Amino acid sequence: MDLLSIKDPRFLKDMNIEQLEKLSEEVRQFLIEKLSVTGGHIGPNLGVVELTIALHKVFTSPRDKIIWDVGHQSYVHKILTGRACEFDTLRQYKGLCGFPKRNESEHDVWETGHSSTSLSAAMGMAISRDLKNEKSYVLPVIGDGALTGGMALEALNHIGHEKKDMIVILNDNEMSIAPNVGALHNVLGQLRTAGKYNWVKDELEYLLKKIPAVGGKLASTAERVKDSLKYLFVSGMFFEELGFTYLGPVDGHNYEDLLENLHYAKKTSGPVLLHVITKKGKGYHPAESDKTGTWHGTGPYKIETGDFVKPKQAPPAWSSLVSETVRKLAREDDRIVAITPAMPVGSKLEGFASEFPDRMFDVGIAEQHATTVAAGIATQNMKPFLAIYSTFLQRAYDQVVHDICRQNLNVFIGIDRAGLVGADGETHQGVFDIAFLRHLPNLVLMMPKDENEGQHMVNTAVNYDDGPIALRFPRGNGYGVKMDEKLIQIPIGTWEVLKEGTDAVILTFGTTIPMCMEAAELLEKQGVSVRVVNARFIKPMDVEMLKSIFAEGLPILTVEEACLQGGFGSGVLEHAEEMGVYGHPIRRMGIPDRFIEHGNVDQLLEEIDLTSKAISEKITAMVPKKKQQRA
Incomplete structure (x- = not known):
């Protein structure tokens, strides 16, 4: 099929499974070829090819609202909604955005770039739909990593309480940017291995109906058996307890399973959670075998080998310079602890984690929690290093104000990707942190002219014991300047x-x-x-x-x-x-x-x-x- 000729997703309605599978192959090949030139989020998109096609086959966008959490997995959606012809300009100046963009298409009903927002947005759309007496489906698609965000859990609680009609698609690939962590991740692991819970439940309900009604005692016993089945087959049915009808787990690359369960979800009233298991990077071996998050989002690469196209002998990345200096200082100072909200790879903390596994904490996609954890550590005369992107620090503003600065705690905040970041665009430009931090009492805020001054500022921050201190540094690589062997402390407030x-x-x-x-x-x-x-x-x-x-x-x-x-x-x-x-x-x-x-x-x-x-x-x-x- 000519993907460039696609105008909208209606053509999917008449396609059989064999045709859908062929289309999936063509979409994957298209993405692999195009992204090898432009770069982009290849892993997440290769993982949702069948899921995206199935959603657009069963539902009717834009009447039915498909809401992509984070949005870095929306490339397939963009192809199916008529934007394949623009992929040569993906993430380039004046070109196709790498995230959903409302002014690009009527099918992009929600703009995002940060995680864990889809459920709250979906609830808002469901409320509006019902108040206006409209008939449509609301379908947030959220990953297992994004589900750990506090905002997502708040939304689950509200949706389950209100019992609004909604179909939540849980895209479970066991990874976000890096391998996921936390108790909720373990709950999903139990669900993955539990088998098809709903098929067994339905079969039992059918058998119970055949039991002659012999008094209330037998009937109530039968109901208790049915209600407790979820605990027999699935350990800890988290979503059912929150008020959702849980469907799954479903093979996210099997059209028969996907279509059957999506149609089942359409017929189910109240909030439904369809648990879909996908393989990140599916169809391209380097991305599919990635265990560290390297292939989550990339620059250009060579299709045949998977080698990235990078300038030779580039100076060290700023993230590496900062994290490795912290690591160096941690060898002499056991107060130093590193914390990241699901960005150990992006923040180049793998070396620190390897050398100091007991002093490295990846808290998952939970910026607010990460910030207050750092504050709590600082109350015990430790020296927490909070590694966080400027754009993500926005999400933890109250915690910086209330928990760190107000208590004047010795937290070292490494503000990565400060300034313009380029291809990721509006949601990721780190241009607001000075404005929302500069006015906070007790906080020191600094930025180096080069990587040599940068290493001295890291040393200054680690040895600063009079309150919180933040170091801004840009995306990309340093200048390759000569580095001093001995670290010094720069007097605070000196130009x-x-x-x-x-x-x-x-x-x-x-x-x-x-x-x-x-x-x-x-x-x-x-x-x-x-x-x-x-x-x-x-x-x-x-x-x-x-x-x-x-x-x-x-x-x-x-x-x-x-x-x-x-x-x-x-x-x-x-x-x-x-x-x-x-x-x-x-x-x-x-x-x-x-x-x-x-x-x-x-x-x-x-x-x-x-x-x-x-x-x-x-x-x-x-x-x-x-x-x-x-x-």
Whole structure:
């Protein structure tokens, strides 16, 4: 079949199982070929080919609402809803989004990128459907990893209580990004090995109906036997106790099983949970045999070998630099404990886990829990390192405020993927953390100019005992700078001058330092002398240096790869007001007040006018003309 000719999923209604199986092969081959060029979430999508096709065959989208949790497994859905022709642009600038996108298609009824939201969204849609007296099915598709998120459990509790008609598809592949952990994961393991519970239950119900009604005693005994069957065949029927009709487990790659159970679910009133067992990466051996999460999401790769296409001799990744420095320090300091919310691979903590298995805790997809666990550890004079992506730290904001900062606890937060991340787009751009952290009492917030300063900041954080401290660092690799052998502690709240200048000052930090240095060199050729300051401590700021700059009366430009509202530049303006500095030329450059879509980071920076050229033009407009005429 020509996948590029698909306009909507209606064609599936008339296909038999043999045709569906052939279609599955074609979809898998299409994904393997396209993603080898663009990269993307190949493992999750290869695992849901049959499930996605079956859903679109049995149900009618967009009238029936298919809601993808996380959304990184929605590629097959996009193909079936007419977007195969756009896959050459997947996750590229102005191209097809790697997650569900409402303005892409009417079939994308919910946008996501973070886990555990689908059940709550589905409940909202079910409530609206019933209030409007509409007839439709609501089908959230959630993975076993995402089910451990607190929000998902809150939603299960509410759905079971309200008894709304809903079909929850539990896509159980025993992995999210990394192997899943926790008691709920073990419950699902028991369910996987328990066999087809509902078939046995239905058979018993049929037999009970054949028993002659001999008084109430026999009838009540029969009901008790039927109700207790779930405990006989399945240990700990968690979902039934929450008020769901549990169906499964079902082979997620067998169309007969899938279609039979989906039709059964359609006929069942109240909330239903269909437990589907899938194989992540199915159909492509390197992805299918992956046990670590490497093939969850990748860059380009060679189809024949599965080798990733990467630049040779690239400097170490920032995540590796930070985690390995923590590991090095942990050899001398047994207070250090590492915590991650289901990201041991992304945060490069495998080495720490291998060397210190008793001091490494992967709590699953549970950012709020991870943050408060770190706080609890810190109360006992330990030194917890919480490794978390900027975009995921948003989910634990209350815990940072209430449990860490309010109690002034010595938690070291490693904020990975700070700044623009590129292909993952709006949901993953780490541009808000400065704004939501900078105003919190007790917190120190810093970002290094390169990996050498980065290792010293890790050492500074580990040895800081006056409260919480956070280190921002970007996605990708370092610059390959020379690394000091001996680690030092950087005095808290101190900046450094990278380039002297007498006409204007640029205050910047982290990833924007290179573009600011380039802008300063451009301006130097035009006769404008610009000082570039590495404002590595975003909080507390270097108040003494700020006073000195204000006293000189030099124009100030702040540059940050973070949102402008409430960001670093806002902090500089606040200090100016507090110091009674009025009329001083201060301008800010950073991320504008909108969500930034996916694309190459350089393309995104160009789009928002955050470049060395734009910086030099801004400075030129700020410096008095007579200064520029000296050349």
